[in-house]
């Protein structure tokens with residue numbers, strides 16, 4: 001007994017392989033149908049050698065179908081052996097003294113798109129997590145250089161001095177006040193009088209805080225001088241570093257501490273230096289925290305990703321400390337989940353099924369991808385840090401591998417050192433952010449977050465994996481973090497475009513996963529898993545070509561699918577049915593609604609024809625030196641639940657909105673092409689039936705076009721909609737021009 005209990009005491013995590021035998025058969029069924037379709041097409045192309053040349057649309061179809069088969073294989077690889085990691089934070093209570101310090105990083109970039117109140121809630125949720133307070137410090141990077149954000153945090157500290165003890169005293173479940181107060185948990189809880197009166201006064205404190213933040217005005221703040229003097233004349237893209245210690249807990253004794261440390265940083269910006277977006281911000285946070293608190297573990301969230309589970313750091317620690325071999329703990333990633341998500345995921349960006357199916361699958365390979373938020377990690381990877389003495393000394397401590405090395409510095413005396421490492425040219429000539437497989441094959445330095453991609457998170461994680469580390473997937477109940485998913489058409493498609501752009505940038509760089517597999521220690525199956533992601537934008541080319549085959553055939557009076565009377569006719573039909581049943585069952589398996597399944601299927605087609613396609617073109621232009629890629633920040637909502645005012649308004653929240661962005665042009669054109677093609681095809685079928693050519697379109701082509709109309713239905717509504725709900729004329733005209741060009745092509749080919 002004694003030895004058994006000693007064993008369990010040590011086990012902080014368990015890696016549980018999940019069975020999916022039935023799914024494996026389903027995977028193989030779809031694969032065989034894909035192969036059968038491609039083989040029967042290849043056979044009929046070969047059988048056609050006598051007489052005329054094979055129709056070109058059959059060749060295009062064959063190429064696309066082979067591509068889809070490859071994509072299916074990649075997906076099968078990703079999902080094949082899923083695992084779940086169970087964590088046991090309660091077992092850490094005996095090992096409190098062994099817990100390492102953690103630096104918490106929050107990035108914000110724009111006070112308009114990212115309301116300071118959202119950032120404040122995230123920061124409050126982090127300050128209140130269950131973890132020894134003197135081992136935590138929170139750093140906020142503000143690329144917006146906004147006095148309002150700074151003011152909001154300054155005010156939030158005063159509130160936090162009450163909020164954090166309140167949360168811990170009453171074991172509050174969700175420690176972001178904007179979620180906590182509206183939820184019924186507080187009101188109907190086991191309310192004794194003491195709690196109720198405390199709750200009421202906390203609530204009114206919070207309401208005061210909200211009022212102060214919402215009424216804060218940039219102009220009058222800056223005119224106050226004092227603490228705000230440095231913001232005077234600071235332009236967002238051109239200003240010296242501003243660092244403010246909002247709460248310094250380094251001087252207090254453990255017993256009297258209530259709050260983790262809190263530091264505000266707006267790094268130096270200058271028009272002459274590229275600031276590398278979030279990756280640049282993360283590197284500055286890493287360096288500033290290194291000269292101030294130098295925790296061996298970092299946790300990173302976006303400004304909207306609040307800690308939803310107060311035990312999250314303890315859970316993560318189970319995965320960071322819980323393996324015998326530390327190679328398993330390169331980093332820990334939790335799935336991105338969202339608050340206030342719209343019902344049935346109308347914009348296809350809640351990604352629940354993807355995270356469960358592909359996420360757990362990849363967790364079973366070398367480990368989950370780094371998704372930019374909710375990921376504590378070792379600072380192991382740093383070499384070649386630049387000239388700051390303080391930084392080098394800190395790095396040496398970390399590299400020594402002593403997780404508990406005490407780091408006691410007088411924080412205020414280190415401000416100058418912190419400013420030095422936040423300056424624009426600090427990185428010049430160092431390895432920070434290095435994009436390349438530096439100096440060829442043998443030497444491989446990576447310091448910090450890697451530059452050169454709009455998805456710095458995936459790129460950085462890929463390089464960590466390539467260095468031989470594994471990562472663990474953290475999936476506690478309740479979910480670790482919740483963030484804000486974009487709503488409306490433009491924001492969703494822009495986000496997807498940024499991701500596809502960044503992923504394609506990785507694919508065509510030295511960090512291509514295949515190279516990392518050959519030259520570094522990226523595992524083969526993990527390499528394939530990265531390829532599914534990184535090839536998103538290329539998929540659009542094949543999917544668009546395939547989508548155009550139906551309308552092409554109706555317009556040019558040809559066919560690309562076997563006729564109902566021909567033997568191969570069964571394959572595309574069976575594939576269509578089985579594939580849709582397969583994806584539908586995945587949604588049922590994950591307990592996600594049927595409506596969400598349909599919305600997601602549809603959004604995948606829309607995203608492919610818009611965001612992924614545009615990403616492909618953007619990166620091509622960048623490669624030709626004709627344009628730059630920029631990080632367009634997503635707008636965040638500060639409501640924790642969607643409006644409940646009335647159901648009519650609710651329905652409208654999920655309705656697609658448009659603007660004049662070029663992402664809307666290709667799907668609009670596709671919609672119009674299909675309408676025209678179906679009309680012309682139907683007209684021909686009715687009036688020219690008698691003289692119909694045998695090679696002309698059949699049922700299959702009509703079904704394809706009809707299915708596309710369903711998938712792109714939001715664009716049909718957009719064609720006739722008004723205001724935000726209508727597609728602007730500039731987009732309609734450009735789409736019209738594309739349609740005219742395509743019809744001309746159909747007539748002449």
Ligand SMILES: O=c1ccn([C@@H]2O[C@H](COP(=O)(O)OP(=O)(O)O[C@H]3O[C@H](CO)[C@@H](O)[C@H](O)[C@H]3O)[C@@H](O)[C@H]2O)c(=O)[nH]1
Nearest residue numbers: 107108109143277278281302303372373454455631633634
């Ligand atoms: O110049 C910049 C631009 C962005 N950010 C921050 O980066 C984060 C992510 O930006 P957001 O607009 O929220 O993008 P999302 O698509 O929601 O973010 C996902 O995808 C990004 C990569 O495209 C990752 O950086 C994120 O961590 C990941 O959550 C936010 O905190 C921003 O404040 C900066 O700090 N500086």
Ligand SMILES: [Mn+2]
Nearest residue numbers: 302483484634
């Ligand atoms: Mn986000």
